[in-house]
Amino acid sequence: MSRALGLSVRAKLTLSYAGFLMLAGVLLLGVVWAFLLRYVPNHPMIGPGPMIPNRGDLVRAFAPKVSLMLLFLLAFGLLGGWVLAGRMLAPLARITTATRKAAVGSLSHRIDLEGRNDEFRELADSFDAMLARLEAHVAEQQRFAANASHELRTPLAITQTLLDVARNDPDHDTTELVDRLHYVNTRAIDLTEALLLLSRADRRSFTREPVDLSLLAEEATETLLPLAERRGVTIETAGDASPTIGSYALLLQMTTNLVHNAIVHNLPDGGAVWVGTAADASGVLLIVENTGGRLAPELVSTLAEPFQRGTQRTHTGHAGVGLGLAIVRSIAEAHDGTLALAARPEGGLRVTVRLPAVPRT
Ligand SMILES: Nc1ncnc2c1ncn2[C@@H]1O[C@H](COP(=O)(O)OP(=O)(O)O)[C@@H](O)[C@H]1O
Ligand SMILES: [Mg+2]
Structure with a gap:
């Protein structure tokens, strides 16, 4: 952007310092002059007694000195102003x-401005804080892109190997090959869809409508009931109506991810899942809790990061892509909500999503 060249702030400050100094000088002289005038007559006094100087004499005597003094004030104001303004503006x-x-x-790079807390220090500190956040954000994005590329390459590499094997061995069982290719391809599609969903939630570009979390919980549970039965997991749903505002599709996805996790990351048999909703003045809550193995608290705090899959990777049919909780967090945050994970002391996980309540009109 090109802008017209203007006076620098330093020059402006210098001029205003000098200007004020001159103004003060002139005002002071004016006061002194007015004071003198009261005692000096306008015309020469005629009569006996000593000669008293009249106004003309006074002007002639003082004018050169006054101009000299004003000139000195001007020079002093300009020089002092220039130095002072330079010192003031150095942090800028x-x-x-x-x-x-x-x-x-x-x-x-950081400014790291030292010295007392003033306006410049505040500006510099908030700028440094902004840089730190930006730097962390960029690093996170780069990590994410690297991980996503790696994850996407895996199914493609497996496909390549399967095809190579089939080509070198003409008697290869094609039915098995097709089955395995189909499985690998499905995982690649799942992963791509999860990535798309994540970016959609991150962009926050969805229409908002009134949604009741308790209905979502029921719907998600009903859909996943067959999976739970296959895995010998019981699901209990309970809770009050919990109205909030948001995208029905995204919030259903969020609930489904949580219930799905609670079923598949559970005990091998005889596990239990509890899905509950609640509403209070400050917001609505969705709580999904499940039995399972003990989880270390430091592990739990990382689970919502993209591609984090806990320690023991399950090679069962439901090896997820590791984006489930990242998607939940993104959706919750896109709705101005929060996600909290806590390890249950008796094993398993307790996940709490808090969303804003519907503002009463
Ligand atoms: N309800 C849960 N109970 C126990 N562990 C869980 C639960 N939900 C998630 N996890 C752990 O967090 C990890 C990340 O979950 P997620 O992001 O959904 O990825 P994925 O399910 O694809 O592995 C899981 O691999 C699992 O180790
Ligand atoms: Mg999952």
Whole structure:
């Protein structure tokens, strides 16, 4: 963007310092002059007694000195103003340097302004904080892209191997090959769909409508009941109506992911899942709790990160793509809500999603 060249802030400050100094000088002289005038007559006094100077004499005597003094004030104001403004504005130069560096992509630079807390210090500190957040965000995105590429390459590499084997061995059982290719392809589609869903939730571009979490919980449970029965898991649903505002499809996906996790990451047999909803003045809650193996708290805090799959990777038919909880968190945050994970002391997980309540109109 090109802008017309203007006076620098330093020059403006200098001029205003000098200007104020001159104004103060002139005002002071004016007061002194007015004071003198009261005692000096306008015309020469005629009569006996000593000669008293009249106004003309006074002007002639003082005018050169007054102009000299005003000139000195001007020079002093300009010089002092220039030095003072330079000192005041020094932090600004450092902030500008940091902004320029950030603009060309160097996010690791910090201003680190020292000194007392003033407006510049506040600006510099918040700028540093913004840089730190941006740097972390960019690093996270890069990590995510690298992980996603890696995950997407895996099914393609497996497909390639299967095809190579089939080509080198003409008597290969094609039915088995097709089955395995189909399985690998399904996983690739699942992964791609999960990635698309994640970016859709992150973009926050969805229409919002009134949604009742308790109905979502019922619907998700009903859909997943056959899976639960196959795995010998019982599901209990309970809770009050919990109205909120959001995307029905995304919130259903969120609930389904949670109930699905609660079923598949459960005890091998005889596990239990509890799905509950609640509403209070501050918001609505969806709580999904399940039995299962003991989970270390430090592991639990990482589970919602993309592609985190806990420690023991299950090679059963339901090896997920590791995006389930990342999607849940994204959807919750896109609805101005939060996701909280807690290991149950007796084993298993308790997941709590808090969403804003419907504002009463
Ligand atoms: N309800 C749960 N109970 C126990 N562990 C869970 C539960 N939900 C998720 N996890 C753990 O968190 C990991 C990440 O979950 P998720 O993001 O849904 O990925 P995925 O289910 O595809 O592995 C899972 O691999 C599992 O180890
Ligand atoms: Mg999952």
